[in-house]
Structure formats: structure tokens, C-alpha cells
Amino acid sequence: MPNLPPDIAAKVRKSFASQNLMRMIGAEMTGLSHGSCELSAPIPDTMRQQHGFGHAALTFGLGDTAAGYAALSVMPDDHEVLTSEIKINLLAPAAGDRLVAEGRVLRVGRRLIPVEADVWTEQDGQRILIAKLLGTMVPVPIRPAAT
Numbered sequence: 083m084p085n086l087p088p089d090i091a092a093k094v095r096k097s098f099a100s101q102n103l104m105r106m107i108g109a110e111m112t113g114l115s116h117g118s119c120e121l122s123a124p125i126p127d128t129m130r131q132q133h134g135f136g137h138a139a140l141t142f143g144l145g146d147t148a149a150g151y152a153a154l155s156v157m158p159d160d161h162e163v164l165t166s167e168i169k170i171n172l173l174a175p176a177a178g179d180r181l182v183a184e185g186r187v188l189r190v191g192r193r194l195i196p197v198e199a200d201v202w203t204e205q206d207g208q209r210i211l212i213a214k215l216l217g218t219m220v221p222v223p224i225r226p227a228a229t
Contacts, residue, residue, distance in 0.1 A: 086116045086155055094119070094154050097162075103143060111151070117187035119151035124180050125203075136176030141201050145170065145215040148185030149197035153219035156190050161221045163195065168217025176212050178203035195219040 091114060098104060098111050104121070107129060113120030121144055125136040146168050153163045181203055188196040201213040 086114065089159060090155060090157075093159060094151055097154065098147075098151060101147065104147060107140065107143075109144060109147070112182070113184070114151070114155060117152055117156050117190075119148050119155060119185045121148045121151075121183045121185075122180060125176060125178065133175070134177075136178070136181060136203065138170075138172055138176075141172065141176055141181060141213050142170050142215070144181050144183040145185070145199040145201045145213060146217070148183035148201075149199040149215060149217060150185070150219060152185035152187050152199075153195045153197055156187055156195070157221055160224050162224055163219040164222055166194070166218040166220045168197075168215055170213055170215045172213050174203075174210055174212045176203045178205035178210070180204040181212075182209065193220070195221065 107123050109121050109123035112122045123144055129137050129140045131137045150163055181201055183199055183201045185199040197217055197219055199215040202209045203212050
């Protein structure tokens with residue numbers, strides 16, 4: 083796997099730092115390489131559903147974001163990505179203290195970038211796979227700001 087150029091890594095990390103939702107839930111980027119991104123976040127009480135499990139929206143948001151940043155890591159400097167579509171299979175409840183999502187690029191295309199993500203819950207040193215996501219990101223050229 084090719085190394086991630088420092089300018090692309092900086093762009094990805096800067097973009098992640100500007101994500102209000104990720105900041106609100108306390109998410110961190112814990113891994114980044116060419117075509118791969120790992121995110122981690124606590125499961126706050128405000129993001130738990132009525133049975134005390136992490137809400138599926140939290141699982142989805144973290145998985146989608148990890149897949150998106152994996153895609154951004156393979157884009158040229160003058161492009162961003164947007165999610166075109168993504169589906170989630172919830173495999174188990176988010177019973178734990180923390181979520182970890184790993185996004186991966188399946189293929190780099192000019193118009194479409196298929197991606198996948200796995201999301202685990204962590205508690206007491208154990209990790210359980212709770213969701214698999216499969217989707218498509220679309221490269222979007224960055225337009226210069228109007229002067």
C-alpha cells in the first residue's frame with residue numbers, strides 16, 4: 083500500500099477537525115493511510131437508545147465518516163468526496179463504552195469510489211463487530227473561492 087503524502091494526510095486531518103458531528107461525539111481519527119481510515123468515539127449517554135445501547139445513528143455516522151475519509155485519502159489535492167449512497171447491516175447492539183470504525187476504499191474510480199466500513203464496539207478489552215457498511219463516494223472538484 084503506498085504511503086500517504088503529507089499534504090493529503092494534512093488535508094484529511096484538517097477536514098476531519100472541521101466535522102461538527104464528530105467533534106460533538108468526541109470522535110478521534112486513530113488511523114489513516116492510503117485508502118483506509120480508522121475512527122474511534124465514546125458512546126455518550128446522549129447517543130444511547132431506550133435500551134441503553136449506542137444508537138444506530140451513531141454507528142452509521144461513524145462508519146460513513148470513516149469510509150468517506152478513506153476515500154478522501156486517495157483523492158488528488160483539488161478534490162473532496164461526498165457520499166452518494168451507503169447501506170448498513172446492523173449485526174449486534176452497540177453494547178459497550180466505545181465504537182471503532184474502519185473505512186476502506188474497494189476501488190478508485192474517476193467517477194465512483196466504492197467503499198466499505200466495519201464498526202466494532204469495545205468494552206472491557208473485548209471488540210465485537212456490530213455493523214458492516216457498503217457504499218459509494220463521489221469525487222467532487224474543489225472550486226476556488228470567488229473573489
